[in-house]
Amino acid sequence: MTTTIRWEQDRTGVVTLVIDDPSQSANTMNQAFRDSLAQVTDRLEAEKDTIRGVIITSAKKTFFAGGDLRDLIRVTPETAQELLDGGMAIKRNLRRIETLGKPVVAALNGAALGGGYEIALACHHRVALDAPGSKIGCPEVTLGLLPGGGGVVRTVRLLGITDALLKVLLQGTQYNPQRALDNGLVDEVAATQEEMLAKARAFIEANPESLQPWDKPGYRIPGGTPANPKFAANLPAFPANLKKQTNGAPYPAPRNILAAAVEGAQVDFETAQIIEARYFVELAAGQTSKNMIQAFFFDLQAVNSGANRPKGIDPRQVRKVAVLGAGMMGAGIAYSCARAGIEVVLKDVSAEAAAQGKAYSEKLCEKAVARGRTTREKADALLARITPTADPQDVAGCDAVIEAVFENPELKHKVFQEIQHIVEPDALLCSNTSTLPITALAEGVDRQSDFIGLHFFSPVDKMPLVEIIRGERTGDEALARAFDLVRQIKKTPIVVNDSRGFFTSRVIGHFINEGVAMVGEGVEPASVEQAAAQAGYPAKVLSLMDELTLTLPRKIRNESKRAVEEAGGTWATHPAESVIDRMVDEFDRPGRSGGAGFYDYDDSGKRAGLWPGLREHFTRSDAEIPFKDMQERMLFSEALDTVRLLEEGVLTSVADANIGSIFGIGFPGWTGGVLQYINGYEGGLPGFVTRANELAEKYGDRFTPPALLVEKAEKGEPFKD
Numbered sequence: 001m002t003t004t005i006r007w008e009q010d011r012t013g014v015v016t017l018v019i020d021d022p023s024q025s026a027n028t029m030n031q032a033f034r035d036s037l038a039q040v041t042d043r044l045e046a047e048k049d050t051i052r053g054v055i056i057t058s059a060k061k062t063f064f065a066g067g068d069l070r071d072l073i074r075v076t077p078e079t080a081q082e083l084l085d086g087g088m089a090i091k092r093n094l095r096r097i098e099t100l101g102k103p104v105v106a107a108l109n110g111a112a113l114g115g116g117y118e119i120a121l122a123c124h125h126r127v128a129l130d131a132p133g134s135k136i137g138c139p140e141v142t143l144g145l146l147p148g149g150g151g152v153v154r155t156v157r158l159l160g161i162t163d164a165l166l167k168v169l170l171q172g173t174q175y176n177p178q179r180a181l182d183n184g185l186v187d188e189v190a191a192t193q194e195e196m197l198a199k200a201r202a203f204i205e206a207n208p209e210s211l212q213p214w215d216k217p218g219y220r221i222p223g224g225t226p227a228n229p230k231f232a233a234n235l236p237a238f239p240a241n242l243k244k245q246t247n248g249a250p251y252p253a254p255r256n257i258l259a260a261a262v263e264g265a266q267v268d269f270e271t272a273q274i275i276e277a278r279y280f281v282e283l284a285a286g287q288t289s290k291n292m293i294q295a296f297f298f299d300l301q302a303v304n305s306g307a308n309r310p311k312g313i314d315p316r317q318v319r320k321v322a323v324l325g326a327g328m329m330g331a332g333i334a335y336s337c338a339r340a341g342i343e344v345v346l347k348d349v350s351a352e353a354a355a356q357g358k359a360y361s362e363k364l365c366e367k368a369v370a371r372g373r374t375t376r377e378k379a380d381a382l383l384a385r386i387t388p389t390a391d392p393q394d395v396a397g398c399d400a401v402i403e404a405v406f407e408n409p410e411l412k413h414k415v416f417q418e419i420q421h422i423v424e425p426d427a428l429l430c431s432n433t434s435t436l437p438i439t440a441l442a443e444g445v446d447r448q449s450d451f452i453g454l455h456f457f458s459p460v461d462k463m464p465l466v467e468i469i470r471g472e473r474t475g476d477e478a479l480a481r482a483f484d485l486v487r488q489i490k491k492t493p494i495v496v497n498d499s500r501g502f503f504t505s506r507v508i509g510h511f512i513n514e515g516v517a518m519v520g521e522g523v524e525p526a527s528v529e530q531a532a533a534q535a536g537y538p539a540k541v542l543s544l545m546d547e548l549t550l551t552l553p554r555k556i557r558n559e560s561k562r563a564v565e566e567a568g569g570t571w572a573t574h575p576a577e578s579v580i581d582r583m584v585d586e587f588d589r590p591g592r593s594g595g596a597g598f599y600d601y602d603d604s605g606k607r608a609g610l611w612p613g614l615r616e617h618f619t620r621s622d623a624e625i626p627f628k629d630m631q632e633r634m635l636f637s638e639a640l641d642t643v644r645l646l647e648e649g650v651l652t653s654v655a656d657a658n659i660g661s662i663f664g665i666g667f668p669g670w671t672g673g674v675l676q677y678i679n680g681y682e683g684g685l686p687g688f689v690t691r692a693n694e695l696a697e698k699y700g701d702r703f704t705p706p707a708l709l710v711e712k713a714e715k716g717e718p719f720k721d
């Protein structure tokens with residue numbers, strides 16, 4: 001006998017169903033829950049006459065976590081029927097509770113996401129406790145799924161098709177209780193547990209014979225359905241919005257959600273449930289949801305929980321940090337640290353430059369206050385934590401340093417030397433260099449074991465990733481402290497070993513090079529941009545190149561080339577190089593900051609279309625590259641070099657590679673990350689190897705699969721930690 005749902009009945013006949021899975025810290029829709037739900041449903045029906053009403057709540061910190069992702073990621077087309085049956089059983093039982101003829105109230109004591117919110121939707125009334133961090137909504141779309149427990153059917157009937165799609169289903173927005181109330185997802189918010197339960201009881205008292213709106217005679221879906229000509233006139237706008245959301249990239253969930261909502265709105269409730277279930281199972285059995293669950297749930301959890309942090313070192317918090325350089329990156333780093341409660345000394349060459357760096361935080365705070373995301377008091381407190389200065393003595397007492405001055409090794413040495421004996425004697429020493437090897441930079445300080453790379457991404461306040469780079473002499477203690485610092489500022493840390501370009505800068509270079517090379521081969525430049533967008537990259541490749549400037553990769557390339565040749569190796573010339581050289585030397589188009597690049601720019605610096613000269617100077621009559629090849633050249637070049645980075649020992653974890661690629665350099669999320677892309681490729685690893693060889697045959701040796709990949713393909717072993 002399972003005890004996932006506890007039955008508590010008081011003298012007035014109110015039954016409280018307390019969901020409390022004894023086997024785990026959060027409630028999920030596992031087998032035990034399904035069995036338990038069936039039992040309590042039977043009992044509710046059997047004892048109906050003695051029951052006045054029902055409250056559903058939970059004994060966990062959260063109300064209910066949703067589907068069991070461990071089960072879901074294992075579903076195959078063969079086991080899909082089982083999933084369909086299990087899902088239908090839950091739906092049937094929720095429906096039986098909903099139509100019991102007694103008032104049923106969801107008392108959401110904590111987060112109710114996905115399956116949790118679907119249980120709440122099957123209740124006649126929803127009261128949410130305004131608990132800190134509590135979230136409500138249907139985030140399934142962000143894992144490549146749809147709410148298959150009646151979530152599509154009921155949100156459409158509760159809010160109308162348009163609001164259900166835009167506010168709940170297509171974006172997967174997670175609302176705090178107050179915003180959930182404002183958007184109609186819950187009916188009441190309570191400040192305390194007691195108030196929540198009192199409100200639930202009051203509803204039961206006032207509504208002895210509750211019916212869902214959709215079970216009342218004459219009910220119509222709010223806002224109309226496609227059967228209504230006025231509504232039908234708007235219908236074509238939905239697929240267009242969808243295209244805007246996915247950019248044409250292969251995300252099947254939004255499409256299935258739209259279909260389930262629109263088709264389900266035109267039929268009765270029961271048929272709509274079946275339609276929803278079919279679309280759900282199609283997603284769950286497909287590859288994309290597995291990729292997304294792997295990355296956004298399992299890998300992210302592994303990375304953030306410190307799978308790659310040295311063991312046995314006590315966690316430490318930074319109290320006061322010195323940020324050296326108040327430019328674009330330094331200003332953003334200062335803001336992120338101050339937001340997390342850390343005192344910040346923001347140092348630049350002059351008091352004005354430092355103050356300008358702080359002004360960036362002032363601007364962000366103003367915006368946050370104006371949008372109601374923070375209070376004036378909190379914003380003022382954040383700003384009070386940032387002390388701008390030009391005086392090196394002000395870094396006294398800092399237990400960590402993050403350097404973000406110009407990308408110049410001599411200058412970086414100089415600024416560390418200036419402050420290394422003023423900060424705390426064991427202060428953690430971090431450099432935000434984007435390209436310089438950490439081991440060599442460390443030679444500029446006395447305590448090399450405390451020196452480490454902390455590579456932030458721009459814009460720092462928005463980008464969730466930080467790449468931690470361990471130099472040859474970096475100690476375990478410094479690595480653990482750097483990891484803790486990144487978590488303290490609520491970002492996601494991946495850990496790599498030192499190498500030119502580390503992981504992220506090196507791999508994104510391949511994406512850009514492929515795009516540029518195709519222009520050189522005479523591919524229509526607009527098609528190159530389109531190929532990147534439809535592959536799911538957030539930034540178009542040529543526009544990204546312009547942002548970075550064409551001269552920067554050229555400088556990095558020349559340095560790398562010199563290093564390779566000095567080590568006695570041969571530099572493998574990439575076809576992109578000659579295109580970049582011509583763009584800079586022959587056409588004087590160094591990128592956006594220079595006023596001209598692959599794109600033209602107007603006087604205000606806005607993109608004004610692709611440069612027509614590209615077609616003139618690079619077009620060749622025989623350039624016929626299939627669209628699929630264009631996309632896969634970008635995706636494969638990044639994936640193959642990631643495998644080489646594993647071979648070289650720069651990367652040591654699959655989860656870090658997957659998360660770093662999506663969160664740091666925009667590798668498409670539907671793939672589950674750069675190594676999961678290989679795992680999930682059609683035909684698995686052997687399929688990927690075959691295709692890489694094909695690309696190598698057609699486009700060059702850089703697509704030849706590395707030995708590690710071939711070996712894993714032969715053994716049938718996917719990339720896994």
Ligand code: NAI
Nearest residue numbers: 325326327328329330348349404405406407432433434458
């Ligand atoms: P930036 O040019 O905006 O800022 C550099 C700042 O350092 C300037 O405010 C300058 O006055 C200051 N500075 C120069 N000498 C100094 C000294 N002796 N003491 C104190 N401050 C001094 O540069 P940005 O873009 O912020 O880059 C800084 C570092 O971050 C570079 O190493 C860069 O490679 C790296 N980085 C840049 C990224 C980007 O997207 N821009 C991304 C990741 C890393």
